[in-house]
Amino acid sequence: MSTEVKIIFANDAIVSSNGAVKQFAANQTAGHSSVFIGETHYIVVKVCKEASLEKVRVTAGNIARDVSAQKVGTAVIEEATLTNAFANLNKGAVLTAFVEGWQLGAYQFVTYKSAVTAFQTTLQVTGDEAQAFVEAGEIRAEAMAFSRDLMNELSNVLNPETFPEVLKKNFEGTGVEVNVLDKDKLEQLEMNGVLTVGRGSMYKPSFVELVYKGDASKPLVALVGKGVTFDTGGISLKSGKDLSDMRMDMGGAAAVSGALTLLAKSQAQVNVVALIPIVENNIDRTSVLPGEVITYKNGLTVQVGNTDAEGRLILADALLRAGEWKAEYIVDIATLTGAIANALGTELAGVFGDEELSADMKKIGDQNGDYVWPMPLVEAYDKTLDSDYADMNNISSLTGAGSITAALFLRRFVPKESKWLHVDMAGLMSKSSASGYYAKSATGYGARLLADFTTHVSK
Known part of the structure; x- marks a missing residue:
């Protein structure tokens, strides 16, 4: 299994320039799938037309859970790649929503599972203007995850x-x-x-x-x-x-x-x-x-x-x-x-x-x-x-x-x-x-x- 994946969308140039991958993307329904172009591992995402910020969060969450289960170390996505895929939405809000959905999608409460260790693929968003929005998404996810931890905890521990x-x-x-x-x-x-x-x-x-x-x-x-x-x-x-x-x-x-x-x-x-x-x-x-x-x-x-x-x-x-x-x-x-x-x-x-x-x-x-x-x-x-x-x-x-x-x-x-x-x-x-x-x-x-x-x- 690869230690890094790159996230692209079905309308990205890298897909269009490769005949096999172009056909793969064309046949894909809304969702995501793995594909290799040479030695590089990509997650190809196809977005439905009715895009919303919740759809951004859902998309990110599904990918994060999938690649985290595969123990992929890092996932990389370019700021422009992401915001262009959801061009009808505010760019900063898209970045925040994607990070929020990613962090929450791989959430696990495994405190009492003796043979399971929580693992989450690290998301890397590249781009000069992304950092503030990425941090906002991380804070939102952290807060929601804290609420989840409280609710999941045992009643003899949290009383x-x-x-x-x-x-x-x-x-x-x-x-x-x-x-x-x-x-x-x-x-x-x-x-x-x-x-x-x-x-x-x-x-x-x-x-x-x-x-x-x-x-x-x-x-x-x-x-x-x-x-x-x-x-x-x-x-x-x-x-x-x-x-x-x-x-x-x-x-x-x-x-x-x-x-x-x-x-x-x-x-x-x-x-x-x-x-x-x-x-x-x-x-x-x-x-x-x-x-x-x-x-x-x-x-x-x-x-x-x-x-x-x-x-x-x-x-x-x-x-x-x-x-x-x-x-x-x-x-x-x-x-x-x-x-x-x-x-x-x-x-x-x-x-x-x-x-x-x-x-x-x-x-x-x-x-x-x-x-x-x-x-x-x-x-x-x-x-x-x-x-x-x-x-x-x-x-x-x-x-x-x-x-x-x-x-x-x-x-x-x-x-x-x-x-x-x-x-x-x-x-x-x-x-x-x-x-x-x-x-x-x-x-x-x-x-x-x-x-x-x-x-x-x-x-």
Whole structure:
């Protein structure tokens, strides 16, 4: 196997000047294949006509996974070769997207595979103007990969007590301030949702605040991420053949952690705080029981109708905390409801809240690959959260519209002065097979979406 490959496209001069390779390229469908011209190993890529930045990322990811599996040492592509192939797109954006897709396409989480060592073919982009865009792509990929690593990690390794330490290490030297609120502090701050959900776990709950002031004069954006490091469902026990993926129920926390990583390492001119309530929803003699009532700091009371609807109980505390920070914009993200996957499937998340901002977020996701679809807050459903024992129940009396009623529940804890969005990413925790720049593992969804959205509202 060759130690180096060169990446060319089916319309490149080197293809046109070689009869055999020209015929090879002409017969090739969209995708890539290996071919030797003399002793030189080439990857010949054919691009479909409907080119987009996501297509650039997907193309790069597929090639990277292929050549990395073959243990090719280096892949070389010329800046002009790449940008000419996607001539309808911005040149700098193409370079960044290709590098981003390349780095993520070869991603592996093999920590617990004793006979496997992660390998990634090094990408070399040649050209005088490429470096800044290459570095941007590497930073974006690194942030998303960090989110993936968090989601893939085992729940006995990443738990409410160790998660804060992982974040401290990740943000060393980045300009991000990491504040950890332990159980005693949670009690002082009356974060009773977090304390109640975490009661049945051997791990004490925690709450992490990540503060980044790239430009303190900009409006404060609060990014709130659900951090349930494992979700058994509690007393309302989940059923299923394999609940291993429930370690990924902290996908929202992973998303905001990745977003802060991207913003800080890009030295973005933003003012942002990430708020991460961290619990394990487990079963013990001290676990919260259905029917118990939680009193929140703002005086609202919530009957726990179902202990498996725990995410909204801890997010409520975080939304109230965002109000204490006086955030102008609040975006919460969570693997919140199976209902959103029933509605939208596994390729895009649902976004609720401010309609104008929802539309903006959709445009951002269409560009960066973290797709969202605006969803309605149906006022008629709000009353289905009524409780006979408290101000509200944490589940609706409806049999459907679960993602909408969950969003309506959260809305009751949003500060009136803030513009708010809620992203339900439950259908996007992981991929069932490797394709494009996704591995068969956690997606890292949301890191790019939140970072780019924060930059957008800070302009």
